[in-house]
Amino acid sequence: MKIKEIIVVEGRDDTVAIKRAVEADTIETSGSAINEAVIAQIRLAQQTRGVIIFTDPDFPGEKIRKTISSEIPGCKHAFLKKEDAKPKKGRGIGVEHASSEAIREALKSVKEEMIESIESEISKDDLLKAGLIGGQQAKSRRESLGIHLKIGYTNGKQLQKRLQMFQISRKAFLNAMDVILQEEHNE
Template identity: 35%
Template sequence: MKKKIKEVIVVEGKDDISAVKNAVDAEVFQVNGHAVRKNKSIEILKLAYENKGLIILTDPDYAGEEIRKYLCKHFPNAKNAYISRVSGTKDGDIGVENASPKDIITALEKARFSLDNSENIFNLDLMIDYNLIGKDNSADLRALLGAELGIGYSNGKQFMAKLNRYGISLEEFKKAYEKVNKR
């Protein structure tokens, strides 16, 4: 059984996500390489950083180190996991996606990840009770609530996953829900 990691693991690309998910059970966030400077990744990661913590796992090359420095500037208490150049190289290509699950687990262990033993607060019944699934206005309500909570818009299933992933408390959720319903 894979270890369930509490922190959100930050990687550069979609192939890195697959490699990490093959190794551990964790939420993995892709910053799209140097595009992290232009997109809204920092805003989205801020919530995860505050509630769950981050582990930065970038490629063992110059670009990866530049991205790591940029992320560490914004998230100084983030944990850092490192894949060696040898472990991350395959056929001349360097990247996290080339590392074995064992090497990824070793890198995360050295970063001192936390195991996630928590139960998910948000479930399908709660989503239905709050009209976030199954009603004509559910999508609009999720959009308003997502904006209020700073987690963005998603379909019902993804919205529920985000609520759990970013460690949003039931109290915080209820306050935001009341606020958007007063509009």
């Protein structure tokens, strides 16, 4: 599988994992304190080939994703499930621990960030009714929703913005919630 866009990752071990899974070029941020030279490199990559942001499914990874998105609009995003990013032994979480299959699957499900802001079909009230904000199961439901819609995990405050950013339709949202509620019922 060859990837046209340049994949933005956090570090060298992530690059090794990506190159093991697909044929692609990468840019490494070297952590969450992204300097202006790296931003300029990513900006040029976005203009010439396009960019896929593929960071770890944790707080620092989300911080990097937000920093790049705010500086360089229109990026694509690939998300790994947390369980796919955990090592077989030991601790930690990251792209470097993911199997080649999980990396390829995440890259097949890339979501494109919309540059123009369009009114979301999903209201805050919809999120409350679905138990995605303000309830005991809210966090686990948001994790499940992120997996089903392939948009990654986000906190309650950012969920509506993420759904809007990736233009998730009301129908796709409701279908995912039906599946999540059915899974909870079967547990």
